[in-house]
Amino acid sequence: MKPLNRKNYGSIPHLIGSKIGETDKYVHEGQHRILTEKTRDKYDFVIVTEKYDGSNVGITKVDGRIMAITRSGYLAETSPYSQHHYFSKWVEFNKSRFDFIKEGERFVGEWMLVAHGTKYRIADEPFLAFDYFIKDNERLIYDDFLRLVVNRFHTPRIIYSGYGSLSIEEGMKRLLIPDPNFETEQPEGLVYRVERKCKFDFIAKYVRPGYESGKYIIGVDEKDLIWNMNIYGHTD
Numbered sequence: 001m002k003p004l005n006r007k008n009y010g011s012i013p014h015l016i017g018s019k020i021g022e023t024d025k026y027v028h029e030g031q032h033r034i035l036t037e038k039t040r041d042k043y044d045f046v047i048v049t050e051k052y053d054g055s056n057v058g059i060t061k062v063d064g065r066i067m068a069i070t071r072s073g074y075l076a077e078t079s080p081y082s083q084h085h086y087f088s089k090w091v092e093f094n095k096s097r098f099d100f101i102k103e104g105e106r107f108v109g110e111w112m113l114v115a116h117g118t119k120y121r122i123a124d125e126p127f128l129a130f131d132y133f134i135k136d137n138e139r140l141i142y143d144d145f146l147r148l149v150v151n152r153f154h155t156p157r158i159i160y161s162g163y164g165s166l167s168i169e170e171g172m173k174r175l176l177i178p179d180p181n182f183e184t185e186q187p188e189g190l191v192y193r194v195e196r197k198c199k200f201d202f203i204a205k206y207v208r209p210g211y212e213s214g215k216y217i218i219g220v221d222e223k224d225l226i227w228n229m230n231i232y233g234h235t236d
Helices: 029-036 082-093 142-149 168-175
Strands: 044-051 055-062 065-070 106-111 127-133 158-162 189-196 200-207
Touching: 029 044, 029 189, 029 200, 044 200, 055 082, 065 082, 082 106, 127 142, 158 168, 168 189, 168 200
Parallel strands: none
Antiparallel strands: 044 158, 044 189, 055 065, 055 106, 106 127, 189 200
């Protein structure tokens, strides 16, 4: 069942030079330049955050009911993977915290319970919020998103924000100053987004060369899962 009859989150295209997989795509050269070399004009506002390697999930409200969904848009409780079952239980337990979600809208984040390509040290809960979509599938601008979740949920580390571009080299230089309270390994990469006249415009990501995506992922049998934190009786 897909409560919203759509995916929770689509695939983000890569900046030129990013490590890509077989089905990944690059952004247009012009978009790459806007984000990393020179913005179009004074209206381009660029936000760069750390990219985390977990499982994309969402929380939505349909017919007045709070629901946990996977990236593909299906109910998390129906997933073949136990990490999504834990996510569904976590959402149910915390459903009063999602009272800000309006009917047909969705709150998107990364479920960090299980290690995928990076091991993380998580102090409390394994959910990292990074986006919010209103009913017509339009993203909130980042400032509005942050105001919505401040003091409620953790959000990605902001590497840069401003009316100007940020080179990949500078972004990675800033990124690789580790967060001792979170990373236990070198970070995966960066997420760039540009907003224009208080509207979301486009988004792209950069995965550093040499990054081993999914190196800790186990098959559907889920033998020897690596947990990022001590939760539900599991230890890292």
